[in-house]
Amino acid sequence: MTALLEVHDLHVAYGQVEAVRGVSFSLQEGHIGSIIGPNGAGKTTLLASLMGLLPPARGKVCFDGVDVARLDVEARLERGLCLVPEQRELFGDMTVLDNLVLGAYVKKLATAELRLRLDEAYARFPRLAERRDQRADTLSGGERQMLALSRALMSRPRLLMLDEPSLGLAPLIVTEILTEIGHLRSMGLSVLLVEQNARAALKVSSEGHVLEGGQIAISGPAEQLINDDRVRHAYLGGA
Template sequence: MSSMLEIGDLHISYGQVDAVRGISLSLERGQIISVIGPNGAGKTTLLAAAMGLLPCSGTLRFEDQSLAALDVESRVERGICLVPERRELFGELSVLDNLQLGAYSRRLSRSAFKARLESVFARFKRLAERRTQRAETLSGGERQMLALGRALMSAPRLLMLDEPSLGLAPLVVREILNIVSDLRDEGISILLVEQNALAALEISDYGYVLETGEVALHGKSDSLVRDPRVRATYLGGATDDD
């Protein structure tokens, strides 16, 4: 069975600086793949290249078709969606307007749009309650929910998330990651970049550790949680008794 997303020998440079060097990873349908590592390891750069926001060399294939010649909008139409680290909401617009913009590339009929919107509001009840509020007035957790909801309006088959827990309180982080896990259970494949390594590995099927633009380790998530190097470097030296 071919992978949904296949990245092979990916290289990305900023001028003379090699930000990503020879990264390869694969993601199967219905999986959460987590990518962890320190700041500057190339995690966000990897997602940007997969979305078509940065030039790169190497292999990028989605559902066994090359992405090389496709721009960002074409990748969205294929079913790929990125929720960036800064969420990039339109703060002066309402919750409803932001969600409507998420469906723009799909050119939905009125009835299909309404059904999609009702599905998002059923998942994120706080967004339904705040549908007329400006996005800039929402809490951090609500803004992340709106960013996720906007992405879901495009009906993605592959959802790429860049630091969804950034700046959120621990209880809100757990709520957001539970939602991410639910999306996987509903058939959406997810490539998850996270600084919160333990939280990411707990909900993912497989993980990659990036260091200085390269894959330092990879394996099943439960194995990485037990790996002494991962525990010492990214999990605060936690033990099974903690």
């Protein structure tokens, strides 16, 4: 079966510093894959390159059988890739509603379809419905993450990439966000997740990859990684 995403020998550099070095992995459609590893391992750089924000020095990024490594961000969005960055990058002076509507701009939706997708967003996170007329910069950290995730889903991406969605959030909100990410799989959505909370990420994932020094050190089914002694001691707090 052909993977939805196939990354082959990807190298990404900042000037003379090679942050991603020869990374290769794949993700099947409808699966959730996690990228875990220490700070500075190249995880954020990897997602930025997959989205087209950083050009690769060499390597292939095949999405649905097409090499998109030289396509710009908008072309990748149109094909169904979407990234929620660590900073969330909301429009703070705009309302929750306006941020959500902007998430669907690539699709040029009819009014009825736009309303349907807004209703889905509000059903997913009812707090967004309560705050639909509030400015995004007045939201709590958890609400901002809910909005960032929901805005990305407005375009109905085929592959959603999330960079540290739990960063800076209270434990209960982290659970809510990661539970919702797990539910996305039942909708047929593919997710690539970079997450500091390695155990929680692997619990909602099909497979995982440990990135160290810009290279993949360990890959395997998520359940296997949770029970791998090397992964447990390095990233999961021991036994």
